[in-house]
Each structure stands twice: as C-alpha cells, then as structure tokens.
Amino acid sequence: MLILHCPYCGVKGEETEFAPGGEAHLARHGPGSTDDDFKSYLFSRKNPRGVHFERWRHASGCGKWFHAARATDTLEVYATYKAQTLAPPKQVLDIIAKKRPGWNI
Amino acid sequence: MSDAISALNHAQFTGFAEVEECGLQGMITLRGDLTSKPLIAGARTAGGRDGRDGKMPKMGMAEVAISVADRNGVCWMSPDEVLVLCPYDKVEAQLMALTTKLGKTHALAVNVSDARAMFRVSGGTAAREVLAKLCPVDMSPGAFKPGMFRRTRMAQVAAAFWMDDSEDIYIICFRSVAQYVFDLLKIAAQPGSQVGVY
Incomplete structure (x- = not known):
C-alpha cells in the first residue's frame, strides 16, 4: 500500500483515497507529428523496475491531479509534487539520487 | 409549497456512539x-x-x-x-x-x-472510532483535532467531515447515498463492536 501526500490539500492519505493516472511527463504528439512519435505517445509506456514518475488524482479528496515519484520494486514514495510542471523538479531528483545512488532519469 | 424534508428526516441510532441525521442544512x-x-x-x-x-x-x-x-x-x-x-x-x-x-x-x-445530507456522530472517542472504521484517516486525538475538516471516502462513497469543539463529528455526503452512509454508521457503531484503540 502506498502512502501519498497530496501537494494541494496537504492530506497524507493512503492509496485507496487516490486514483492512479499512469505515467507522468508524457509529451503529447498530436496532428502533424510523425507516425512513430504518435504511436509511441499513444501506446508506449515505461514499465521500469525501480524509480517511476506517475500521475495521481486525489479522487476522494480535493480532486486535484498531482505527480508522484515512487519505486515500483519497494513501493517507497520518494516525493509528490504539483502537476504544473513538465519534468520532475530538481529537489525531487535530489531526493531520489540520495536514496538510489547511481540512478539516472 | 410542499414541505422540504431532508434525506432521512432526523433518523437516529444509538450504539456505542450516537448517530443522527441532522435534518435540512x-x-x-x-x-x-x-x-x-x-x-x-x-x-x-x-x-x-x-x-x-x-x-x-x-x-x-x-x-x-x-x-x-x-x-x-x-x-x-x-x-x-x-x-x-x-x-x-x-x-x-x-x-x-x-x-x-x-x-x-x-x-x-x-x-x-x-443535493446533500448531513450526519452527526457524537460520543467523544467513540465517535472517533466509528469514523476510523470507515475512513482511511488517522482519527487519533493527536492527529485529528477539533476544527479540522477532511474530505475522504466512507467505505465506497465520497464524504467529508469536521469535528467541532465538543468533539462531535459532522459528516456531509451526497443525498443519494444518505441511506448507505447511515447504514454504515449504524454498523460501525453497533453496541459491543468497540475496538477501544483511542
């Protein structure tokens, strides 16, 4: 079970209060993009054993979308951060780097 | 005009905590x-x-x-x-x-x-226990204090509650699930089902 901290309403809740939204930081490739880009945007998702960036929604709470950085193998949640960003913020990467030496995005 | 009546019209239940529908709000x-x-x-x-x-x-x-x-x-x-x-x-x-x-x-x-229904659960720490059985929320006196407000779920439906100064807990849910929420509270407050953790 994951314990997530909602960066919008400050609630520390457990997984069942939230709804998962899949991989975070996808770049959208819409009309006008190459077939390969479009295909990978639609169908290809990372499935790492280790650090993963995900989108979550505080479904039973404030209803906001946010991001979480967590480990898929240990279920450790490194950090959660707001959705208004295109890439993981530096402080989140620092936390992960500290806990997982040698890890690269 | 016809009389407005709340979802369960002040339905009450007394177990190890008191549960009451609060009427129109x-x-x-x-x-x-x-x-x-x-x-x-x-x-x-x-x-x-x-x-x-x-x-x-x-x-x-x-x-x-x-x-x-x-x-x-x-x-x-x-x-x-x-x-x-x-x-x-x-x-x-x-x-x-x-x-x-x-x-x-x-x-x-x-x-x-x-579109809403409101309930009150009273009985001090017993009220905390009733809510703790139903919501994924830390209801211990050190964590959830009077004046705090929390949106969460109760079993399978969305709910929100706050605690007033006398440690009564007020719950707001959708009117369409009022009966479900009342039944949940009744079962959670059944006499003899205290866990006694608080």
Missing part, C-alpha cells in the same frame, strides 16, 4: 480564487462569520457552529473551493448576498443544499 458551494477579497468577504457573510478576523479557514480546516440557534460556517474543500453553511431557509437570501458581494469576480456559487 443550507449549503453553498463556492469556487474561485480563495485569496480574492470579494470572495472572502462574500463567503464569510454568507457563512455567518462576519465578526471574525476576516480570513478564509486555512487548508484542511473548517469554521462551523452547528447548534439550535446557529447553523453557519465556512469549510475549506480544496485550494479553489469552500463550502458555505447557513440555515436552510436562508440559503437563497445568503446566495443572493454572496453573489452581490462577488460582483464581477470570477467565481461560481451554487446552492447545493438539496
């Missing part, structure tokens, strides 16, 4: 920028909190007074939403006052009184 959903002055002023007026320090409740908090004489309050729902509580028969007038205060401020205020 005026509720206004207000969305917008919570730092905007007209919005703060409007919410406080409509929620009967005029005489206070003129601020919105902080994140995760509620300022509510429910008594025989008073059914007012303002609850923090999310970074862009508050719930304004007022007496049921005054809700239209309060909504009008709120809309006037808002003026051209970009905001949304809607009367949602008839």
Whole structure:
C-alpha cells in the first residue's frame, strides 16, 4: 500500500483515497507529428523496475491531479509534487539520487 | 409549497456512539480564487462569520457552529473551493448576498443544499472510532483535532467531515447515498463492536 501526500490539500492519505493516472511527463504528439512519435505517445509506456514518475488524482479528496515519484520494486514514495510542471523538479531528483545512488532519469 | 424534508428526516441510532441525521442544512458551494477579497468577504457573510478576523479557514480546516440557534460556517474543500453553511431557509437570501458581494469576480456559487445530507456522530472517542472504521484517516486525538475538516471516502462513497469543539463529528455526503452512509454508521457503531484503540 502506498502512502501519498497530496501537494494541494496537504492530506497524507493512503492509496485507496487516490486514483492512479499512469505515467507522468508524457509529451503529447498530436496532428502533424510523425507516425512513430504518435504511436509511441499513444501506446508506449515505461514499465521500469525501480524509480517511476506517475500521475495521481486525489479522487476522494480535493480532486486535484498531482505527480508522484515512487519505486515500483519497494513501493517507497520518494516525493509528490504539483502537476504544473513538465519534468520532475530538481529537489525531487535530489531526493531520489540520495536514496538510489547511481540512478539516472 | 410542499414541505422540504431532508434525506432521512432526523433518523437516529444509538450504539456505542450516537448517530443522527441532522435534518435540512443550507449549503453553498463556492469556487474561485480563495485569496480574492470579494470572495472572502462574500463567503464569510454568507457563512455567518462576519465578526471574525476576516480570513478564509486555512487548508484542511473548517469554521462551523452547528447548534439550535446557529447553523453557519465556512469549510475549506480544496485550494479553489469552500463550502458555505447557513440555515436552510436562508440559503437563497445568503446566495443572493454572496453573489452581490462577488460582483464581477470570477467565481461560481451554487446552492447545493438539496443535493446533500448531513450526519452527526457524537460520543467523544467513540465517535472517533466509528469514523476510523470507515475512513482511511488517522482519527487519533493527536492527529485529528477539533476544527479540522477532511474530505475522504466512507467505505465506497465520497464524504467529508469536521469535528467541532465538543468533539462531535459532522459528516456531509451526497443525498443519494444518505441511506448507505447511515447504514454504515449504524454498523460501525453497533453496541459491543468497540475496538477501544483511542
């Protein structure tokens, strides 16, 4: 079970209060993009054993979308951060780097 | 006009904690920028909190007074939403006052009184225990204190609750699931089912 901290309403809740939204930081490739880009945007998702960036929604709470950085193998949640960003913020990467030496995005 | 009646019309249950449906309660959903002055002023007026320090409740908090004489309050729902509580028969007038205060401020205020149901669970730590059985929330006295407001789920439906100064817990849910929530509370408060953790 994951314990997530909602960066919008400050609630520390457990997984069942939230709804998962899949991989975070996808770049959208819409009309006008190459077939390969479009295909990978639609169908290809990372499935790492280790650090993963995900989108979550505080479904039973404030209803906001946010991001979480967590480990898929240990279920450790490194950090959660707001959705208004295109890439993981530096402080989140620092936390992960500290806990997982040698890890690269 | 026909008489308005709340979802369960003051249904009651006494187990190791008391559960009661609170009857009709005026509720206004207000969305917008919570730092905007007209919005703060409007919410406080409509929620009967005029005489206070003129601020919105902080994140995760509620300022509510429910008594025989008073059914007012303002609850923090999310970074862009508050719930304004007022007496049921005054809700239209309060909504009008709120809309006037808002003026051209970009905001949304809607009367949602008839879409909701409200319950009270009383009995001190017993009330905490009833809620702890149903919600994924740390209800220990050190973590959940009077004045706090929490949106969460109760078993399978969305619910929100706050605790007043006498440690009674008030729950708001959708009217369509009022019977479900009452049944949940009844089962959780069944005599002999205390866990006694608090």
